[in-house]
Amino acid sequence: MADKYEQVIELAKRRGFLWNSFELYGGTAGFYDYGPLGAMLKRRVENTWRDIFVINEGYYEIEAPTIGIEDVFIASGHVGGFSDPLTECQKCHEAFRADHLIKDVVDNPDTLSADELTEIINKNNIKCPECGGKLGAVYEFNLMFKTSIGPGGKRAGYLRPETAQGMFVDFPRLLKFYRDHLPFGATQIGKAYRNEISPRQGVIRLREFTQAEAEIFIDPRDKTHPKFKEISGIVLNLYSQAGQAAGESQKMSIKEAVAGGIIAHEFLGYCLAMTYRFLVRVGVSADKLRFRQHMKDEMAHYAADCWDAEILSDRFGWVEVVGIADRTDYDLKAHAKQSETELAVYVPYDKPKPIERFTVKPNMGILGPKFKGKAARIANALKALKPEELSGDVIELIIDGEKITIEKSSVAFEKVTEEVHGETIIPHVIEPSFGIDRIIYSLLEHSYFEEEAVEEGEEDKTRIVLRLPPEVAPVQAAVLPLLTRDELVKPAEDIVKMLRKAGILVAYDDSGTIGRRYRRNDEIGTPYSITVDYQTLEDGSVTIRDRDTMKQVRASMNDIADNVCDLIYGGKSFEEAGRKV
RNA sequence: GCACCGAUGGUCUAGUGGCUAUGACUUUAGCCUUCCAAGCUAAUAACUCGGGUUCAAAUCCCGAUCGGUGCACCA
The missing domain is CATH 3.30.930.10 (Bira Bifunctional Protein; Domain 2)
Structure with missing residues (x-):
């Protein structure tokens, strides 16, 4: 089947x-x-x-x-998360997710290392759920190829x-x-x-x-x-x-x-x-x-x-x-963290926004000589304070467990209104x-058709057609002299040249009967077949055959390249490509 | 990774411990041929791999590989 x-x-x-x-x-x-x-x-x-x-x-x-x-891949989570801790039963050789086995024993099994998992399995005497056999050491199976x-x-x-x-x-x-x-x-x-x-x-x-x-x-x-x-x-x-x-x-x-x-x-x-x-x-x-x-x-x-x-x-x-x-x-956040680089965009506002801000300015001219090495940390601590904490006559801080008293005169603070022109955001x-x-397979399957091509008085015969959109068909046109005779082969070769010059991938085929050649091209999805016959020699016309309907039109050989290009890329309908045959 | 099933020209297939391994289609060359795979002539082309049993293995046994299915895994 x-x-x-x-x-x-x-x-x-x-x-x-x-x-x-x-x-x-x-x-x-x-x-x-x-x-x-x-x-x-x-x-x-x-x-x-x-x-x-x-x-x-x-x-x-x-x-x-x-x-x-x-x-x-540390940032992306693939090093840590793109693997699974596996343990195998020594007896029946079944493989299990180690973290799943100990779900009831610990709260956060996915955060544990392989060694920790092995230890927990041993300590809790966890056996193979299938046969009760002893479980082997836990190993990480990472789905990435390492080099x-x-x-x-x-x-x-x-x-x-x-x-x-x-x-x-x-x-x-x-x-x-x-x-x-x-x-x-x-x-x-x-x-x-x-x-x-x-x-x-x-x-x-x-x-x-x-x-x-x-x-x-x-x-x-x-x-x-x-x-x-x-x-x-x-x-x-x-x-x-x-x-x-x-x-x-x-x-x-x-x-x-x-x-x-x-x-x-x-x-x-x-x-x-x-x-x-x-x-x-x-x-x-x-x-x-x-x-x-x-x-x-x-x-x-x-x-x-x-x-x-x-x-x-x-x-x-x-x-x-x-x-x-x-x-x-x-x-972006993950890579920002791993690389210690801000990954964000500055987005300006349409109109600048006024923003009230409270600023604290420690007077380093006083604090520096007084506190020397501690001065910088004191200044930072001061900057972190809220307005009400600065409102007293003296300000008390705890630095390294030591209580430090700062004179009000050593610190200036004020409310300022600033214009903010935009903000930094992390894009989504x-x-x-x-x-x-997968898409290639899908379109092959969806393009694949077997249809009964029954001619009068003949047995059932299936025709395999790949109905690929002309735009993606690998071979875009076939050029077929009806018979293997020089007078038909010559113009066919000219047509091949014209089509190739126009960037069309063309297959030339003069072997066997015309029917067989059409079928061969149907099977690989060639959308158009151009056939040179004796009428070509009389009036310079060729036939174009449409893969899907097997219908033919007769068109001029001179502008065949433009014609075929329009069919493939220009959305020209097949009926417009020439006179009905 | 586990279990079961399978593997013969490009494709589909016959075959079985024993001469040179079936057949069809395809392909190639030539002939023929005025539009949908079946005309004529010829040619090319295969036993998945490794080991074992045997006088002799494509055939029996073991293992590997690949493919299919179920489980597990994965999206």
């Missing part, structure tokens, strides 16, 4: 989209190669993403190293488990690049690595995978989006927290969802819209797409709201392909994060 996954993967392997990596040496789980067609498809999908996020939204792309230093930088292994490095950190770490530079204005965003498309314990499900769970992520830094007080109106009418299939409790998703416009408080704010709603447009544009079926909100207990504690785009697959059910989160100021981060490999 070949399910769709098998059919799609079989086709992908056979025709050069996806291959198991290292097959020559037996292969290794969790790694896939993109073959000639797969790599091209992936580039086109990535470029569509660029078109939306980089060109249209202006979130410039950066490229940070795939190896990160330890500080980065060392430079010789000697002194400096730890990690292959990045997500591309996001690159944008956070470059925050100060990015802020300057965008001339200190919020909102701004940066994007990155690249590899990320996770040493999965047991990767399965083909390209759905990989140890090396491609992410496309945007980190958009916004003003926490204003989460509206200037272009919200443009997308507010888009109707999405939303599987909200309430919907999940009720067990059903609902179709709703983004406007309604934001107004009803289902989507936290406009900016997140806008990101959902961009995600929807992207996925549908590259070939995901809109009716097999939904947005699922994270449940409260599933969401990271710092997240304000989080939605996953999920696609329906034949074998795996709903698969998460995109995560869109409002991560608030968590990441909106993060749409795309799993490109």
Whole structure:
């Protein structure tokens, strides 16, 4: 019983989209190669993403190293939190989460080290829950690939488990690049690595995978989006927290969802819209797409709201392909703490605000000679005092347990009204994060069709068609001389040249019967096939065949390149491309 | 990581302790051929890997790898 996954993967392997990596040496789980067609498809999908996020939204792309230093992942929490303490039963060899086993014994098991966990397990005589056997020493299994930088292994490095950190770490530079204005965003498309314990499900769970992520830094007080109106009418299939409790998703416009408080704010709603447009544009079926909100207990504690785009697959059910989160100021704060650098934006007010401030000015000319080494600390203590504490004739302070009396004349204080021109704020981060490999699989599956192509008097014959959007199809046009004869081959070769000059990836094929060649191209998703026949020699026209309908039009050979470009990129309909045949 | 199942040309598959390992499709070359994979001729191409048993292993046994499923883990 070949399910769709098998059919799609079989086709992908056979025709050069996806291959198991290292097959020559037996292969290794969790790694896939993109073959000639797969790599091209992936580039086109990535470029569509660029078109939306980089060109249209202006979130410039950066490229940070795939190896990160330890500080980065200490700040991000991956060193401490991206691992699980495991213990194995010595008897039945079952592995367990050590912190889960001692949940009833200690209050905060996730804060303990592996050694401490081992000790607690031994002390409390905790046995294997399966067979009652003795449990082995607890070890941390971290999902990051570790390496060392430079010789000697002194400096730890990690292959990045997500591309996001690159944008956070470059925050100060990015802020300057965008001339200190919020909102701004940066994007990155690249590899990320996770040493999965047991990767399965083909390209759905990989140890090396491609992410496309945007980190958009916004003003926490204003989460509206200037272009919200443009997308507010888009109707999405939303599987909200309430919907999940009720067990059903609902179709709703983004406007309604934001107004009803289902989507936290406009900016997140806008990101959902961009995600929807992207996925549908590259070939995901809109009716097999939904947005699922994270449940409260599933969401990271710092997240304000989080939605996953999920696609329906034949074998795996709903698969998460995109995560869109409002991560608030968590990441910037974490890196600020780790790096001891302020990561914030100065936001000027429209009008300066008058602010009343109480200032204390210790007279160092008196305090200095009198208290010498203690003077500075006394001054600081004085500055911390409130107006009523300074109002007496003398002021008493305790410094190092010693009572010190200060004459009123040694301190001046006053209320001043100052103009404040703005304030420093830590931006919130909106993060749409795309799993490109999962998206590639999704669109392959959603584009894959087997249809009965029954000709009169013939047996049932299935036609396999990959209905890829022309924009992402790896091969964009096939050029086929109807017969292998010089007088037809020559013009066909001219057409190939014209198309290539226009940047179209074209396949030339003159082998076997025309039907077979059409089928071959159907299978790899080539949207248009151009055929040269004897009429070409008479009037300079060729036929263009549409992959999806198998219909043909006849068009002029001279402007074939413009014509095909318009079909692929210009939204020209097939009927407009020439005369009906 | 544990348990169960599986692995034969590019794909699907026959086979079983014993000559040169089936067949189909695909592919390639040539012929033929005026639009949707089935015309003719020829060619290429496989027993996952390592060890063991045996005169002899693709076949039996053990282990590894990869794939599938369940558990665990993960998002």
